[in-house]
Amino acid sequence: MxxxxxxxxxxxxxxxxxxxxxxxxxxxxxxxxxxxxxxxxxxxxxxxxxxxxxxxxxxxxxxxxxxxxxxxxxxxxxxxxxxxxxxxxxxxxxxxxxxxxxxxxxxxxxxxxxxxxxxxxxxxxxxxxxxxxxxxxxxxxxxxxxxxxxxxxxxxxxxxxxxxxxxxxxxxxxxxxxxxxxxxxxxxxxxxxxxxxxxxxxxxxxxxxxxxxxxxxxxxxxxxxxxxxxxxxxxNQLLRSAVPAMNDALKTLYEAGTTAPLEEKMSSVKEVFSIVKTEEIDTVEDLYSRYIQNHREYRTTIV
The missing domain is CATH 3.20.20.60 (Phosphoenolpyruvate-binding domains)
Structure with a gap:
């Protein structure tokens, strides 16, 4: 639709x-x-x-x-x-x-x-x-x-x-x-x-x-x-919610000199990957690699 x-x-x-x-x-x-x-x-x-x-x-x-x-x-x-x-x-x-x-x-x-x-x-x-x-x-x-x-x-x-x-x-x-x-x-x-x-x-x-x-x-x-x-x-609520969250993270990181105090509050890298469907890149690349391999084998056979 x-x-x-x-x-x-x-x-x-x-x-x-x-x-x-x-x-x-x-x-x-x-x-x-x-x-x-x-x-x-x-x-x-x-x-x-x-x-x-x-x-x-x-x-x-x-x-x-x-x-x-x-x-x-x-x-x-x-x-x-x-x-x-x-x-x-x-x-x-x-x-x-x-x-x-x-x-x-x-x-x-x-x-x-x-x-x-x-x-x-x-x-x-x-x-x-x-x-x-x-x-x-x-x-x-x-x-x-x-x-x-x-x-x-x-x-x-x-x-x-x-x-x-x-x-x-x-x-x-x-x-x-x-x-x-x-x-x-x-x-x-x-x-x-x-x-x-x-x-x-x-x-x-x-x-x-x-x-x-x-x-x-x-x-x-x-x-x-x-x-x-x-x-x-x-x-504008998402924008206004993000500003204090980013400011707090920056202040904490600057003062602590390490990301350790932030780790429990942050999304994992894996979660970020999941949001934007990063795994689909590997799937496509795998299909592409298999196509190349099959094509090579096919061309070798007919030659």
Whole structure:
């Protein structure tokens, strides 16, 4: 089954889709092993792994390459964080074409002006609602696979523009053809997300909602399902968990001058080999060696 179809089936199902933000093949493999539904090719995680801020610094090609590694390493569908769409209307068309050709299941673009700032910083400039709606319409018209997903990311609450602006924009993006609406918030409580979800349900708009509970992290999946959320993205938790773990390991190693204090906390080399199926290399090489030997024997016999 194509990954676009897998994602579309998940969206059509009754279950809450649980998505993990990742940045490479290893995080993609581990996410799949732990039972999650899909991967988020996180702009923050990919940028951070390149050692640069999440501020429209990396190119589309760099983001696409990272998403492609994840897509090839895992059987899960990948949803790519594409910032503001990498430019104007022709960039949007190329973005959809390139991501679709690479087998990525969907893309998400946000309604901020280029260059974007990470949502948890200050100083956001929202795009014109009508111009962004046109971007969504254009992205949908550019796709060839009917199951390819385009998510419109709504930043009104992040920018402090209020619930009315958020609702007006969400309705406009839904009318433009967005497959899902990502309503983003950096509030410490889930109250404004809950309020938005209730208002959305009252209006009877069928476009499903996506949330990213980074700051309002106490809300659980059952509560999200109860208010009608279709997809939850844990966008940066793997990255943020890895940083202290690596820092602790480096500090311990530097101070101890030996890896001995770390050994019980680390994965074994054998486990790392297993994660990326290193044993398959030996299997292929063995088959190749046997082919060469058989071919030699055969050629010797007929000569």
């Amino acid at each position: 194509k990954k676009t179809t897998m994602l579309r089936k998940l969206i059509s199902s009754d279950k809450l889709i649980q998505v993990i933000g990742a940045n490479d093949g290893l995080t993609a493999i581990l996410t799949e092993k732990n039972g999650f539904d899909a991967l988020w090719a996180s702009g923050l995680a990919i940028s951070t792994s390149a050692g640069v801020p999440d501020a429209s610094i990396l190119t589309m090609t760099e983001f696409l390459n990272a998403a492609s590694y994840m897509n090839k390493a895992s059987n899960l569908p990948v949803i790519a964080d594409c910032d503001t769409g990498f430019g104007g209307v022709n960039n949007i068309i190329r973005m959809v074409s390139e991501y679709e050709a690479a087998g990525i299941a969907g893309v998400c673009i946000e309604d901020k002006n280029f260059p974007k700032r990470n949502s948890f910083l200050e100083g956001h400039e929202l795009a014109d609602m009508h111009e962004f709606s046109a971007k969504i319409r254009l992205a949908k018209s550019a796709q060839k696979d009917p199951d390819f997903v385009v998510i419109a990311r709504l930043e009104s609450l992040i920018a402090g523009k209020g619930m009315e602006d958020a609702m007006n924009r969400a309705m406009a993006y839904s009318e433009a053809g967005a497959d899902l609406i990502l309503v983003h918030s950096k509030s410490k409580s889930a109250d404004e997300i809950i309020m938005f979800a209730h208002e959305w349900k009252k209006k009877g708009i069928p476009t499903p909602l996506v949330v990213v509970p980074t700051t309002y992290y106490t809300i659980n999946k059952d509560q999200l399902e109860e208010i009608g959320i279709k997809m939850v993205i844990y966008a």
